[in-house]
Amino acid sequence: LMIEKGNHRHFMAKEIHEQPTVVAQTLGHYLDMANETVHLPGDVTIDFARLERISIAACGTAYYAGLIAKYWFERYARLPVEIDVASEFRYREAPLGDNGLTIVISQSGETADTLASLRYARDEDQSVLAVVNVATSTIARESDAVMPTLAGPEIGVASTKAFTCQLATLCAIAVAAGRARGTVSAEEERALVGALTEVPRLMNEALGLSDEIETLARTFAKTRDVLYLGRGTSYPLALEGALKLKEISYIHAEGYAAGELKHGPIALIDENMPVVVIAPHDAVFDKTMSNMQEVAARGGRIVLITDASGAKQAALPTEATLVMPDMHPAITPLVYALPIQLLAYHTAVHMGTDVDQPRNLAKSVTVE
Numbered sequence: 508l509m510i511e512k513g514n515h516r517h518f519m520a521k522e523i524h525e526q527p528t529v530v531a532q533t534l535g536h537y538l539d540m541a542n543e544t545v546h547l548p549g550d551v552t553i554d555f556a557r558l559e560r561i562s563i564a565a566c567g568t569a570y571y572a573g574l575i576a577k578y579w580f581e582r583y584a585r586l587p588v589e590i591d592v593a594s595e596f597r598y599r600e601a602p603l604g605d606n607g608l609t610i611v612i613s614q615s616g617e618t619a620d621t622l623a624s625l626r627y628a629r630d631e632d633q634s635v636l637a638v639v640n641v642a643t644s645t646i647a648r649e650s651d652a653v654m655p656t657l658a659g660p661e662i663g664v665a666s667t668k669a670f671t672c673q674l675a676t677l678c679a680i681a682v683a684a685g686r687a688r689g690t691v692s693a694e695e696e697r698a699l700v701g702a703l704t705e706v707p708r709l710m711n712e713a714l715g716l717s718d719e720i721e722t723l724a725r726t727f728a729k730t731r732d733v734l735y736l737g738r739g740t741s742y743p744l745a746l747e748g749a750l751k752l753k754e755i756s757y758i759h760a761e762g763y764a765a766g767e768l769k770h771g772p773i774a775l776i777d778e779n780m781p782v783v784v785i786a787p788h789d790a791v792f793d794k795t796m797s798n799m800q801e802v803a804a805r806g807g808r809i810v811l812i813t814d815a816s817g818a819k820q821a822a823l824p825t826e827a828t829l830v831m832p833d834m835h836p837a838i839t840p841l842v843y844a845l846p847i848q849l850l851a852y853h854t855a856v857h858m859g860t861d862v863d864q865p866r867n868l869a870k871s872v873t874v875e
């Protein structure tokens with residue numbers, strides 16, 4: 508199978524721009540859009556009503572997708588979730604208890620630590636659900652149920668479209684679990700499915716920010732460190748933003764829960780280090796704004812990613828404000844992932860690194 512870059516300079520750019528299409532494809536597989544309901548495939552026979560807890564194991568970007576899903580499962584299905592990177596999960600000997608579901612998330616379906624976590628969970632009598640992009644992979648084969656992400660082959664080492672397809676799939680599962688457990692009403696299901704259905708269009712709008720982000724990336728290419736902040740589901744997205752940047756541009760970056768700023772990273776703030784604040788105008792927006800104020804008060808360079816009402820209420824000088832379209836708060840991580848990816852991408856291109864094959868990294872890590 509020959510995969511081409513088309514008009515794009517790199518596979519990563521192609522894969523970023525493919526997201527509206529492949530996320531629509533993935534959502535089409537799990538949603539009944541006409542009736543605005545979630546519709547999991549027949550072979551996914553998990554009894555969500557009986558579940559007592561969920562554990563999630565994954566590596567890298569897939570782990571951050573899991574961290575976002577934890578917020579969804581807790582909120583919509585009222586299920587306790589524990590999540591860990593697979594390399595820790597497999598050796599921790601964590602007691603997993605009765606009626607537990609383990610979800611493993613993997614683009615390749617071959618990551619050694621994730622596979623070992625799956626086997627540990629099976630030995631501990633958990634049912635195992637795999638969210639994988641390669642449907643024929645070892646992880647898919649060894650799991651009780653498989654929910655494929657229909658992202659198509661991902662070539663760029665830094666994961667982009669697999670991540671947003673993982674989010675789309677995990678959000679559908681959380682809503683289905685909520686319905687089965689009676690914690691999501693039929694009306695809420697309609698609203699959530701309606702919101703998910705909007706994602707491809709919103710992603711297309713977000714891609715329209717690419718030129719603005721490219722300009723901003725010129726200044727990023729000259730910095731040594733970048734800090735990413737967010738709260739709620741924007742916190743794992745901050746971690747993913749930092750990961751994306753360090754993977755392909757080799758600039759040191761850290762993601763932090765905005766509320767933890769004062770417990771350490773605030774010491775790093777000066778007029779040189781950009782601070783990327785991911786803050787849709789949601790329930791925790793005001794809290795994030797007070798953290799942003801702490802950065803501004805110390806002369807920090809702020810890049811704010813928000814929506815029109817967020818931009819209006821921020822009322823602080825920023826180096827740049829990227830204005831995203833308005834959307835339901837449940838789906839912000841899927842759409843806000845795009846400016847985060849584009850920022851890393853354009854920065855790396857300005858720096859002249861090997862974007863699709865960054866040094867020292869492998870697409871699939873089949874050794875420990």
Ligand code: G6P
Pocket residue numbers: 566567568569612613614615616617618621664665666868869870871872
């Ligand atoms: C490697 C890749 C990452 C990926 C991680 C997990 O580190 O470079 O992009 O997120 O492995 O891979 P998986 O295939 O399990 O999702």
